[in-house]
Amino acid sequence: MEEIIIVGGGRVGIRLIDLLNKREDYHITLIDDNKKALSLIKEKYETVDIVRGNATNKTVLENAGIENADIIVAATSIDEVNLLIGILSQGYHLKKIIARTANPSHIKMFKKLGLNEVVSPELTTCMDIQKLIINSLSVKMLTTGSDDMELVEITVKSSKVVGKEIGQISPSKDFIIVLCNKNNEDIIAQNNIVLSKDDKITVLVKSNKIKKVKKYFTKSGLLSSI
Known part of the structure; x- marks a missing residue:
């Protein structure tokens, strides 16, 4: 059965x-x-x-x-x-x-x-x-509670994340990077991928943290950590 x-x-x-x-x-x-x-x-x-x-x-x-x-x-x-x-x-x-x-x-x-x-x-x-x-017969991000999640595409700009490996950033308590687009090629997010300026990342993020997460990846000097 x-x-x-x-x-x-x-x-x-x-x-x-x-x-x-x-x-x-x-x-x-x-x-x-x-x-x-x-x-x-x-x-x-x-x-x-x-x-x-x-x-x-x-x-x-x-x-x-x-x-x-x-x-x-x-x-x-x-x-x-x-x-x-x-x-x-x-x-x-x-x-x-x-x-x-x-x-x-x-x-x-x-x-x-x-x-x-x-x-x-x-x-x-x-x-x-x-x-x-x-x-059919023949990641680590664990959420608790009832937080809503959304998929958001973000273009990497911040000097605080450019040059870092995905594994140094994701997952966090608020988001997980799931895809990274480099030179128009989609790559499944893996810990050793280094983020470059203008990479496009797809992030699964808590709905009430979208603004904060976007700033983290796009605005230099606004957030030191997340």
């Missing part, structure tokens, strides 16, 4: 449970932080295990059994959350990591970060995810 973790008890997550619950070869665990939604889902799907919490927290993923899971599906309505879950999940021995994206422009970046199973657009999401799961 395949162990499947679904993150997100919204429309897509529920539809996916409907599709997979008809088969006997899957055991499903659902992660969500909405108590009312989880109560309704548990009432309808008695065989589905429920874990309440924020799946961008490694402890919550482990409580859901990710260490023994075969597949995880990040099916929330927020691309940034699905991306972070995908990044965290790469630290486990999963057969497949599937991420939902509502924004087709994010597909290329998701794949560059190792999330090769990316599903969009919304109208075909559930059936596409089901096919990916059925066919």
